[in-house]
């Protein structure tokens with residue numbers, strides 16, 4: 238069964254109805270992928286094939302709430318200029334009628350294969366899930382092949398998000414699951430031919446590998462080798478806040494470890510959050526032909542106040558992060574913006590900044606800009622950087638804090654973590670988002686924010702003497718064609 242053309246016609250109508258809304262929206266994202274209309278969540282099916290990058294995404298084109306998801310689709314030859322393609326998967330089959338949920342893409346014999354979760358609800362709202370496959374010759378039009386893996390015994394229907402890869406001559410699929418005891422797990426299935434899959438079992442999870450209680454559901458797992466280590470990225474749901482950790486509703490992070498693909502065992506260290514901001518979830522990675530491991534994530538989280546975001550008034554919500562390259566540094570995964578993003582820069586202003594308690598620094602910035610700050614001396618006391626009179630970055634010599642105005646109601650909110658030394662910052666600003674790469678990507682904070690439209694200020698201040706070199710680049714607009 239090929240894509241339903243009526244469904245695509247309805248999507249096209251929604252998109253063209255929203256064109257004017259987007260043109261006047263001061264919070265529209267520019268070099269970040271966002272939906273032309275409706276709600277976007279997880280990045281799906283990331284792959285580079287025949288010179289083209291494909292980013293699919295969870296998409297409800299008809300509402301700004303989480304409903305029946307389709308797979309939206311953007312393509313690019315350079316990670317900068319993107320084009321919206323027809324929806325790749327729409328929820329029109331018995332096995333995915335309530336949503337084509339998250340999954341992944343692989344190449345085999347020159348074809349692109351998508352693996353995704355068919356979500357089905359019955360009249361009493363009971364859920365069933367099927368792991369499904371779709372195939373394409375051109376990377377644009379997909380033929381659904383239906384379920385390839387059914388729910389194994391011992392699991393609830395919270396069983397989804399297949400990520401498929403090849404290792405030692407066999408295909409493996411890792412999925413997020415909840416077992417019947419109510420524990421989150423990452424589970425594995427194996428196949429010789431991509432069509433017949435054998436369920437194997439969990440490789441990690443809550444109460445597995447001495448982890449203790451670690452959530453009631455694990456979503457969006459991704460297992461890959463990075464500089465000789467096997468990294469398992471996963472999104473556990475149900476962790477309680479612990480000191481500075483786990484303050485978002487759900488978490489996204491990784492384990493560093495060793496995966497044995499013949500015994501299907503994984504030994505690992507502790508869980509580390511991938512991002513310390515407010516809005517980062519469901520990351521997925523892929524490897525390109527140069528061997529780079531690239532990550533994109535949903536710059537959002539299913540949260541109570543997501544519906545308070547002002548873009549809802551313009552019939553869209555959420556976006557994806559910029560593409561980030563992953564590398565290991567010791568036991569840590571570091572993230573740096575894909576170097577291609579430098580092509581967005583078109584104008585630079587450099588500032589030699591000398592701060593002391595009496596002298597702060599102000600400059601104008603455009604809503605689309607990249608800012609780098611190199612510190613020339615150790616910061617022992619308070620340092621603050623304020624973006625567009627909304628997002629604040631605070632460092633006191635020990636703790637790093639990101640603060641923003643709340644989306645709903647009055648007041649401000651913070652996320653924080655320990656940081657021994659602050660050497661540099663690289664900040665990517667879009668009209669309503671900020672991504673801060675700290676110390677060459679050792680830590681990252683990603684957040685949406687909705688500043689007063691006319692606020693164009695950056696302010697730096699300090700309690701002691703701080704010297705830094707700051708570069709501000711204006712970034713090109715309109716690199717994403719959302720109308721195909």
Ligand code: FRU
Pocket residue numbers: 278279295306338339340354397398456457518519
């Ligand atoms: C993560 C998630 C996935 C699921 C998808 C549905 O945000 O809940 O587990 O496949 O979103 O849109």
